[in-house]
Amino acid sequence: MILTTLGLMSGTSLDGVDVALLETDGRRIKAFGPTGYRPYxxxxxxxxxxxxTEAVHLDSREARPGALRAAEEAVTVAHAEAVAAFLAQNRLAAQDIDIIGFHGQTVLHRPERRLTVQIGDAAVLAKVIHVPVMHDFRAADVEAGGQGAPFVPVYHRALVQSLGREGPVAVVNIGGVSNITYIDGEQTLIACDTGPGNALLDDFMVRTTGQAFDQDGRMAALGTADEAWVAQALARPFFKLPPPKSLDRNDFADLALGGVSPADGAATLTAFTAAAIAQIVPLLPKVPRSWIICGGGARNLTMMQMLRQLLAPATVESAEAFGWSADAIEAQAFGFLAARGMKGLPLSYPTTTGVTMPMTGGMIARP
Known part of the structure; x- marks a missing residue:
């Protein structure tokens, strides 16, 4: 049975809410629908x-002390506004949507403590938009001892299968954190976080220039990367761990650049993200033949150039080269996961999150 799903994603880059319509049976993609965006x-x-900042002290998934309560309300309102605008712009009614996949905003991810916290009130959202909302996708995996991330490999596999491309193929999403999905045929699906994505770079840009991010990688293109700093950062134990493994957005926030110029700092952090992705290659069963880059990092031309140099002779292409939406791919993924969750299909696997057995997940809030 084909479902019409609406996926919502607010990622660790904190830029806004992505919205994407998808027609799927939870195994294959029948059709891509329109996409939308509501910036924060x-x-x-x-x-x-x-x-x-305040979430680092949480020890309960349900607790919302201090700024977390106001932030949860803001996230819920932003998502409701994003859905309302999307439906109006595309002349759709609530009854045209079978299920919404609502990821919420991750504020803490500590799988070693079996704790992952995404804020956003699914019950309120369902009542406001009059559509069933599937949420809490990661909780079951983490409670069962899995990493709870990355969580979109099954969608990446469906996308790659539609290409008919010879494997292995690596799909890399560069959001606040970078993650990889390694696909080689129907059976081999491996995934993990590779390191920082745009989070360190975005935070640096805000501090030093007031800009939310490095548009097209222009600032980094003007600077020179500190290769010794990058090498020292890559010496952290995380980079030698085999997949599956995952990160919190702020796991590398303690790395200090010192008194560098905005251009050199941007170049250094961009090089760190690219080098961290390349570090995963020796930990994979085979060297990927091709790399497909999605997420905000795919628009960073300096980062793409660095990746092509580091990953040669493999091809490195933006997701948009295949007609995929580089920006909305995670939103599409959570629409896809909502369809899988409704049908009781696995969302995560031992080779993607380290859980002991394939796990379904998600809870449904009804209007």
């Missing part, structure tokens, strides 16, 4: 950053 305002981003 400067005040909303500031509130979310405060919530991230």
């Amino acid at each position: 305002s400067a005040s909303e981003r500031s509130l979310l950053r405060q919530a991230l």
Whole structure:
């Protein structure tokens, strides 16, 4: 049975809410629908950053002390507004949507403590938009001892299968954190976080220039990367761990660049992200023949150039070269996962999150 799903994603880069329509049976993609975007305002981003800072002290998934309560309300309102605008712009009614996949905003991810916290009130969202909302995708995996991330490999596999490309193929999503899905035929699906994505770079840009991110990698292109700093950062134990493995957005936030110029700092952090992705290659069963890059990092031309140099002779292409949406791919993924969750199909596997057995997940809030 084909479902019409609406996926919502607010990633660790804190830029806004992505919306994407998908027609799927949870195994294959029948059709891509339109996509939408609702940016966070400067005040909303500031509130979310405060919530991230305060979330490090959480020891309960349900607790919302301090700024977390206000941040959860802001996330819920932003998602409701994103859905309402999307439906209006595309002349759709609530009854045209079978299920919404609502990831929420991750504020803490500590799988070693069996704790992952995504804020956003699915019950309120379902009542406001009058559509069933599937949420809490990661909780079952983490409670069962899995990493709870990355969580979109099954969608990446469906995308790659539609290409008919000879494997192995690596799909890399560069959001706040970077993650990889390694696909080689129907059976081999491996995934993990590779290291920082845009989080360190975005935070650096905000501090030094007031800009939310490095547009097209222009600032990094003007600078020179500190290769010794990158090598020292890559010496951290995380990079030698085999997949599956996952990160919190702020796991590398203690790395200090010192008194560098904005251009050199941007170049260094961009090089760190690219080098961290390349570090995963020796830990994979085979060297990928091709790499497909999605997420905000795919628009960073300096980062793409660095990746092509590091991963040669493999091809490195943006997801948009295949007609995929580089920006909305995670939103599409959570629409896809909502369809799988409704049908009781696995969302995660031992080779993607380290869970002991294939796990379904998600809970449904009804209007």
